[in-house]
């Protein structure tokens with residue numbers, strides 16, 4: 001996989017419902033101010049996860065990477081969903097382009 005998630009971040013800004021807490025330990029180690037307790041997920045500003053730092057599409061990073069929720073851990077760079085969200089942000093689908101990271 002050649003995609004560079006650290007130059008992307010698209011999946012972390014695609015939908016406020018995306019970073020939901022589905023794993024039994026999701027939320028552990030994550031600061032309260034980054035959690036949407038009412039909905040059981042990461043707090044988002046618009047569609048962007050509050051833990052995403054940097055600039056989408058050029059230099060992005062998850063500020064809670066070691067404690068990121070299960071759904072984030074399981075998301076596969078280069079997967080159909082990855083390519084779909086990258087296209088949504090008009091980023092190269094990922095084959096030799098300026099891909100992303102998290």
Ligand code: SF4
Nearest residue numbers: 005008011082100101
């Ligand atoms: S390359 Fe894919 S998995 Fe990585 S941050 Fe971008 S959309 Fe997410």
Ligand code: SF4
Nearest residue numbers: 012049051052062072
């Ligand atoms: S990987 Fe990090 S920044 Fe991206 S959605 Fe998950 S918690 Fe948020």
